[in-house]
Amino acid sequence: MNADSLDGRLLFAIPKKGRLHEKCLELLAGADIQFRRHNRLDVALVLNHPVALVFLPASDIPSFVGKGNVDLGITGHDVILEAQMEEHVEEALRLGFGKCALQVQVPEAGPIQSVDGLAGKRVVTSFEVLAGGYFTEVDARLKKADAERTKIEYVGGSVEAACALGLADGIVDLVESGETMRAAGLHAIATVLQSEAVLIKSRVAKHEKLAPLIAMITSRIAGVIAAGKYVICEYNVTRAQLHAAVAITPGRRAPTVSPLETEGWVAVSAMVLKNTVASVMDELVKVGAEDILIFNLDNCRV
Numbered sequence: 001m002n003a004d005s006l007d008g009r010l011l012f013a014i015p016k017k018g019r020l021h022e023k024c025l026e027l028l029a030g031a032d033i034q035f036r037r038h039n040r041l042d043v044a045l046v047l048n049h050p051v052a053l054v055f056l057p058a059s060d061i062p063s064f065v066g067k068g069n070v071d072l073g074i075t076g077h078d079v080i081l082e083a084q085m086e087e088h089v090e091e092a093l094r095l096g097f098g099k100c101a102l103q104v105q106v107p108e109a110g111p112i113q114s115v116d117g118l119a120g121k122r123v124v125t126s127f128e129v130l131a132g133g134y135f136t137e138v139d140a141r142l143k144k145a146d147a148e149r150t151k152i153e154y155v156g157g158s159v160e161a162a163c164a165l166g167l168a169d170g171i172v173d174l175v176e177s178g179e180t181m182r183a184a185g186l187h188a189i190a191t192v193l194q195s196e197a198v199l200i201k202s203r204v205a206k207h208e209k210l211a212p213l214i215a216m217i218t219s220r221i222a223g224v225i226a227a228g229k230y231v232i233c234e235y236n237v238t239r240a241q242l243h244a245a246v247a248i249t250p251g252r253r254a255p256t257v258s259p260l261e262t263e264g265w266v267a268v269s270a271m272v273l274k275n276t277v278a279s280v281m282d283e284l285v286k287v288g289a290e291d292i293l294i295f296n297l298d299n300c301r302v
């Protein structure tokens with residue numbers, strides 16, 4: 001591949017490894033963005049659109065998009081703030097995966113058990129900017145003199161080992177299930193921010209001509225995300241109970257209600273959030289709904 005083959009193509013950055021990589025590949029497949037990635041190459045031409053995928057470390061994607069080197073990208077909200085790129089990129093869509101929290105952690109059995117207690121001590125992190133900003137405020141609130149301020153030290157990985165190694169009194173790191181934290185004998189004493197994966201667009205004006213293609217990709221990805229969040233719920237209910245049933249399944253705009261051949265009965269179809277489906281079914285049974293069926297969505301536009 002040479003640089004010419006990228007001419008006129010929209011560049012779309014995808015995390016090359018790590019927690020977000022697999023999910024991004026699923027999203028691309030769901031949005032019918034087809035590509036063949038050659039072994040070890042970090043650029044792949046999309047076969048069915050004028051797009052090239054650029055596989056980059058998640059933490060580098062905010063600045064590539066923010067500076068306009070690539071037009072679109074998927075990365076974590078956390079790394080956008082860490083790269084101080086929030087004013088240079090537009091978060092077009094929240095993607096609902098890669099959910100985690102950046103938390104202040106200390107040894108469970110240690111002498112320090114509060115953020116105020118940790119202030120002025122040594123904190124190790126991969127998120128220097130966010131941790132630095134957080135403890136600058138804590139130090140200011142506690143009126144720490146310059147020499148007493150919290151010392152933030154950067155490490156590129158294995159942050160959770162820093163306390164056990166005697167390098168830190170506390171750390172600031174990402175937590176999802178909490179397994180890594182607990183395995184290292186740590187617990188969280190504060191949350192700096194919540195994060196999830198986001199689709200970001202460059203704010204650089206020269207990319208205006210790509211707007212229709214960006215809008216199409218955004219809409220396709222939004223459809224795949226919505227399809228994962230919703231199911232279709234269908235059931236039969238008497239007209240007398242329709243009002244109560246519709247209150248349980250109002251749908252996104254409104255449910256579809258169709259007459260049944262049986263006098264006094266209707267069939268109802270509505271989109272329902274997947275994570276509420278069990279309680280929705282319980283409630284429907286209580287108001288007399290019958291033949292309740294749940295269907296997964298492959299894809300949708302909402």
Ligand SMILES: Nc1ncnc2c1ncn2[C@@H]1O[C@H](COP(=O)(O)OP(=O)(O)OP(=O)(O)O)[C@@H](O)[C@H]1O
Pocket residue numbers: 015017018019020057058059075076077078079097098099100156157174175176177195196197
């Ligand atoms: N445990 C987790 N659960 C959910 N999302 C996470 C988790 N850890 C990280 N993330 C999200 O994924 C992004 C990339 O993190 P990940 O640890 O996969 O990085 P990476 O690309 O493997 O880089 P490195 O391992 O070099 O730090 C983070 O910025 C965050 O938004």
Ligand SMILES: O=P(O)(O)OC[C@H]1O[C@H](OP(=O)(O)OP(=O)(O)O)[C@H](O)[C@@H]1O
Pocket residue numbers: 018019157158160173174175176177178179180181
């Ligand atoms: O709360 P948990 O579910 O245990 O997840 C948290 C861990 O996940 C991330 O690291 P990851 O495992 O992606 O590897 P990395 O340290 O190489 O980035 C993060 O840096 C934490 O260490």
